[in-house]
Amino acid sequence: MQGCCDDFFYEFELEVEHIKKTNANPITQAKLALEYIEIKLKELFLWLEKFIFNSKEDEIHFFKDLKFKITSKYIFFNRILDIESKSPSNSKKLKIKHYEKALNNCFQFSKQDKEFYKYYRSGSIHNDHLYFIRNSEKQTSNLDISLINFDKKLCTSHDVKVANIIANDILAIYLEEKIEEINSSATSNHHTAKSNLNWTDSKIEMVELIYGLHNLKMFNGGNTDIKEIAGQFSKTFNIVLDDSIYRCFQDIKNRKTIKTKFLHSLSENFNNKIVEEEQN
Incomplete structure (x- = not known):
């Protein structure tokens, strides 16, 4: 199981990086990435339908530590597609405001399920048997992304929550970089005297x-x-x-x-x- 999954996720990461490097336009990038991810998700789910884990520990490891590597990317690129498709095209000020609103939504995300957010961030394991084993009593009733959760045999109550946490982290970094990029561009257009004082701490x-x-x-x-x-x-x-x-x-x-x-x-x-x- 371990070797098979390692190869699958390694090849997946390489291809996603290739798509990002060869497509500068974020909308095109997101569309191509989503097409590829959907294919790989279906492959993963077909494998998962037939595969029997050797132990509960293996099952927990897969749903807690591995599955998010693909599902978080699916969530991330869906959000990128939505954000970039609605981004104002002409005004830098409006663009920044648009990205700031999306970034604020990222910061609000951690407040939605504080208990699990704290559990996952702290590296806790005492409830893993409830959160990351299929058909547990705490099976989710809020399946927010159909392709990721189209069959409860393929997900646990909390593996998509992990994917959302990771996707949110990546998205926040992306948005901060977009805002920084616009501000840097605006600054370079103003011929003002540069200060000789440099902040040398973090x-x-x-x-x-x-x-x-x-x-x-x-x-x-x-x-x-x-x-x-x-x-x-x-x-x-x-x-x-x-x-x-x-x-x-x-x-x-x-x-x-x-x-x-x-x-x-x-x-x-x-x-x-x-x-x-x-x-x-």
């Missing part, structure tokens, strides 16, 4: 600083939004932030120990410097 540290300053209402009496502040920081310190700031903020909130590591370190080091100066 992007997430700057995001932490921006949110801290914004929370204290340090700019315009608190009447400036995060995006505008981030835009100015980007120009001044030669770092591309755009809407990745929202993703970074989610990462900050998800930290298990100190949420504001950078601000904590900043305060601690500055206080140490003052003490050191006073002692000399």
Whole structure:
């Protein structure tokens, strides 16, 4: 089972990458990818109908760790096709707004099923026998994508949820890159003096600083939004932030120990410097 699946998914990934590299237009890319994925999904399902897993552990492994490699791509390219088909063609401002709306939907996704989202992200395994074995008592009643779920013998209650999580991750990255691409293009058309100051720490540290300053209402009496502040920081310190700031903020909130590591370190080091100066 393992060798057969490995070859199948390896060849699948290669072909999808080939389609992406040889087709620059996102709509054409999505259509061709979906045609190919549908063929491979049907092949996989025909195999799955006849295949008998050696153990429950093998079945869990397939539905939790393998199947999403193809089903997440199917969901992803369907969403790309929908988003790009509705994208405004002439206005950069409207395009950014369109992508930002789709990106916001990505961030809202994690709130839809918080319990399972946390379960999967944390690497938990105690409910795998309920979530990733077919015909379990918690079989899904909401089959949202017909080709992926056309037969309950071919899916479990939660394998499509995993596919949605992965597809959502890939989509968020795609949308952030599209927004960055448009903003970079717009910036290159403005002949403004470039700052010699370069931010040399990580992007997430700057995001932490921006949110801290914004929370204290340090700019315009608190009447400036995060995006505008981030835009100015980007120009001044030669770092591309755009809407990745929202993703970074989610990462900050998800930290298990100190949420504001950078601000904590900043305060601690500055206080140490003052003490050191006073002692000399």
